[in-house]
Amino acid sequence: MEHTEMTVGDLIDQLSAFDRSIPLRLAMNPFFPMAHRLEQVVQATDETGQPIVYLAEGRDPEAQLGHLPPEVAVALTWHSPVQAPPRRQRRTARGQ
Template sequence: MKENTLDPEYTIGEIIDRLSAFDRDAIFRMAVNPLFAMEHTAGAVVSTVDPQGRTVVYLAEGGEQLGPLPKSVAVDLTWHEPVEAPPRRRRSATGNL
């Protein structure tokens, strides 16, 4: 099974294996577009045969964009670097009110 590789080709068996580690009642969402990370609902699942004769299965986005992907998810996907707020400097009082 692939583990955070750049190879985008996963078999259905590999996806089933990865998903089987999660609670079957968990909600499934899709993370889309690393540069402007958003979360979407999942839609239809269809298959076809590619020019090499391989069966290819497609999962469509469900048509509903839910909003920005949680920052922690973008970091876990390695789409974004973990960023911490810069330390705050204590400011001195500036005059009387």
């Protein structure tokens, strides 16, 4: 299966659908999803000599914002939707 990477153009196209004043976050680690505040965009060269752009969180200790909201992890298909277990009928003090 061929893996295709998102390009800068793909990212710009997708971001152009949103209000420019909305904060941007980075969702990381599908098995323990966390949200991070983005601070930098850096262009570099990968090991094959190709240009590449990195999005990076800041060095601020509060750059990691905490757990990713469950609905975001579900939308990313990192987690499956979870439903509460069915409720059992409660017994009374007399055991009925």
